[in-house]
Structures are given as structure tokens and as C-alpha cells.
Amino acid sequence: MEARGIGKGFTGMGWEENVRKVVPYTPGEQPDKEGTIKLNTNECPYPPAPGVGRKAAQLAADKMRLYPAFPEETELAQELARFYQIGRDELFIGVGSDDVLSLAFMTFFRSDRPLFFPDITYSFYDVWADLYKIPYETKALDADFVIRKEDYMQPNGGIVFPNPNAPTGILMDVGQVEEIVAANRDVVVIVDEAYIDFGGTSCLPLIHKYDNLLVVQTFSKSRAMAGMRIGYAMGDSRLIKYLNDVKYSVNSYTLNYAALQLGAESVKDEAYFKESCAKIIRTRDNAEKRLAQLGFGFTKSYGNFIFASHSSVPAREIFEKLKQNDIYVRWWGKKRIDNYLRITVGTDEQMEALYGALERICGHQSNAPLQSND
Numbered sequence: 001m002e003a004r005g006i007g008k009g010f011t012g013m014g015w016e017e018n019v020r021k022v023v024p025y026t027p028g029e030q031p032d033k034e035g036t037i038k039l040n041t042n043e044c045p046y047p048p049a050p051g052v053g054r055k056a057a058q059l060a061a062d063k064m065r066l067y068p069a070f071p072e073e074t075e076l077a078q079e080l081a082r083f084y085q086i087g088r089d090e091l092f093i094g095v096g097s098d099d100v101l102s103l104a105f106m107t108f109f110r111s112d113r114p115l116f117f118p119d120i121t122y123s124f125y126d127v128w129a130d131l132y133k134i135p136y137e138t139k140a141l142d143a144d145f146v147i148r149k150e151d152y153m154q155p156n157g158g159i160v161f162p163n164p165n166a167p168t169g170i171l172m173d174v175g176q177v178e179e180i181v182a183a184n185r186d187v188v189v190i191v192d193e194a195y196i197d198f199g200g201t202s203c204l205p206l207i208h209k210y211d212n213l214l215v216v217q218t219f220s221k222s223r224a225m226a227g228m229r230i231g232y233a234m235g236d237s238r239l240i241k242y243l244n245d246v247k248y249s250v251n252s253y254t255l256n257y258a259a260l261q262l263g264a265e266s267v268k269d270e271a272y273f274k275e276s277c278a279k280i281i282r283t284r285d286n287a288e289k290r291l292a293q294l295g296f297g298f299t300k301s302y303g304n305f306i307f308a309s310h311s312s313v314p315a316r317e318i319f320e321k322l323k324q325n326d327i328y329v330r331w332w333g334k335k336r337i338d339n340y341l342r343i344t345v346g347t348d349e350q351m352e353a354l355y356g357a358l359e360r361i362c363g364h365q366s367n368a369p370l371q372s373n374d
């Protein structure tokens with residue numbers, strides 16, 4: 001066997017054979033250049049509720065000496081339970097929904113049967129499945145990128161899908177979600193509702209009817225607090241107990257003191273939350289019109305993003321040219337979706353800058369009638 005590497009005495013054998021090797025999830029870029037228009041990671045373009053900033057200014061450094069409180073005993077838990085009209089024992093809070101989902105995969109998916117999720121979906125699911133050695137099978141979306149519920153009615157070891165799906169933005173109605181949950185009472189079904197606040201109807205009420213349903217949401221998108229890392233799951237109290245048992249076997253103190261305080265302030269301000277979501281929905285509706293005029297086609301999105309494909313200019317080319325103009329959107333060179341861009345809905349001003357750039361990049365190649373006199 002040939003030695004690799006240049007280290008003295010390094011043989012390439014030994015400890016490295018016993019390393020857990022994973023291909024990690026790749027998040028969207030976070031350029032910190034001033035003036036960049038960032039429409040690539042579905043962050044909220046507006047600030048969090050004003051109370052969050054006020055509270056942040058009052059955080060006491062002295063409190064940081066202490067380990068933080070257990071999330072379920074905090075004002076944040078109280079506020080979320082009130083907001084969603086659920087019991088505190090039906091709520092689990094974690095460090096962003098990525099933490100919640102990762103723990104839920106670890107807790108609930110240990111069958112020999114495969115976990116099911118869509119072929120085009122949040123690209124963290126297969127990473128966790130690989131990491132935890134969970135067997136899985138992806139189920140192809142139909143030609144219109146819609147989840148076929150029948151695919152999820154075969155024997156399986158668990159089910160997870162986002163609703164609305166990512167990156168397509170397509171929403172499944174609650175009735176269909178219920179059919180999937182009802183057909184799978186012997187496994188846990190996780191519905192990842194990261195984008196539910198942008199016009200969708202949550203399947204949350206179903207947690208009182210089905211003890212195998214876990215609904216996961218996040219502060220990162222609609223609550224403009226991606227940097228604070230707060231996510232939560234809602235479900236039957238037994239699901240929540242099992243989740244807590246695993247969490248408290250990994251790391252007891254995950255949510256930090258600041259996140260716990262500031263998260264609560266966000267939930268208290270319902271009016272601001274509603275208005276901020278409504279603004280994004282209005283901008284999204286307008287973006288559909290503008291992008292159509294520029295020659296784009298797209299799925300009907302219920303997220304804070306649009307999943308769009310141009311009639312003649314390849315997505316990759318648009319992606320790269322936008323980046324040269326300091327406008328970041330998301331593109332995956334993946335099968336089936338390599339001619340699509342996922343464009344986060346920004347402020348109206350940011351979107352105008354986007355349309356201007358797109359007009360320069362695609363304008364003369366669109367399906368518009370050839371009538372120009374320029």
C-alpha cells in the first residue's frame with residue numbers, strides 16, 4: 001500500500017480507517033462584501049421585531065457566567081406554547097431546525113426499513129441519513145415537481161418532507177399531509193414547515209389526532225433570526241419526551257442565554273410578524289409577474305423564494321453573471337434542477353436591482369416580441 005500525505009512517518013493507515021467519514025451539507029455562500037444583494041439563503045430581508053433589538057441592548061453580561069436555563073422552562077417556551085395553543089410538553093426547542101431535525105433523525109429513524117423523502121428536497125436529509133447510517137430511499141417528484149403521496153404509502157422506516165417543499169416552494173394541502181400521516185401510523189412522519197408562514201396552512205392541528213406526526217418550524221426565515229439559531233418541533237408529548245432524552249444525552253445546554261431571551265420577544269410581537277410575512281408575500285407575487293415578463297417560468301411558491309427557470313438562458317450562466325454583479329442567488333448543478341435558480345424574495349428595492357440585472361443578462365433573449373428599436 002502506498003503512503004499518502006507528506007507528514008513524516010505518515011502511512012495513510014491506522015486511525016484514519018476508523019474515522020466517521022461524511023460529505024457535509026453545503027450551505028449557500030455568505031459574502032460579507034458591502035452592497036451585496038443576498039438572495040441565496042432565504043433569510044428575511046427585514047429586521048426582527050423591534051422588541052428583539054431593544055432586548056438585545058439590555059442583555060446582562062453578568063448572566064453569561066451561568067449556564068442557560070433549560071429551553072422548556074423559559075419564557076420562550078411559554079410564548080411558543082401560547083402562540084400555537086399547545087402544551088409545553090408538546091414542544092421541543094433546539095438550535096435552529098437543523099439541530100431539531102438532526103436530533104429527530106437520530107431519535108426516530110432507526111428501523112431497518114428505509115426512510116422516505118423526495119428526490120428533490122432539502123439537501124440536508126441525505127447527509128443526516130448517511131451520518132446516522134439510516135437506510136433511505138428517495139421518491140421522485142412528478143414532472144411538475146409535485147410530491148406523489150402514493151409513493152409514501154409503501155412499507156418504510158419513517159418519512160420526512162418539507163411543506164412547502166424546498167427548493168420548489170410547492171405546498172401540499174393539509175388533507176394530503178393527513179393521508180400520508182394516517183397511512184403510516186407505525187412510523188414517525190416529520191413535516192418540516194420552515195416556510196409555512198408565507199401563505200401555507202400548517203398541519204399543526206393534526207398533532208392532537210396523530211401521535212406519529214412531528215411538525216418542525218424555525219425562527220430563521222419568517223422571524224428574521226437565522227443568526228440566533230432557534231428551531232422547534234411540535235408533536236405528541238411522548239415524541240417530545242423521546243427527543244428530549246436524546247438531546248440531553250448529547251448536550252444539555254444548547255440554546256444560549258441570548259437566543260432564549262430574544263426569541264421570546266419575537267413571538268410576543270404578533271402584529272410585526274404578520275406584517276413582515278405579508279410584505280414578503282406581496283413582493284413574491286409581484287416578482288412572479290416581473291420574472292414572467294423577463295422570460296422565466298416557475299413553480300407556484302408558498303415560500304420566501306421563487307424557483308425559476310429561464311426560457312433560453314441557462315441557469316448557471318445567469319447565476320454566474322448575477323454574482324459578477326454582486327447579486328447572489330442559489331443554483332445547484334443537480335440532476336433535474338440544474339436549469340433552475342432559487343431566488344430569495346428580498347426587499348422591493350433589492351428585487352428591482354435583480355430585475356434590472358436580469359434584463360441585461362436575459363432581456364434580449366426572452367420570448368418578448370421582436371419589436372425593439374434600440
Ligand SMILES: *Cc1c(COP(=O)(O)O)cnc(C)c1O
Binds near residue numbers: 096097098122217230
Ligand atoms: C432553512 C431550512 C431549515 C433549517 O433552518 P434553521 O436555520 O436550521 O432553522 C430546515 N429545513 C428547510 C427546508 C429549510 O429551508
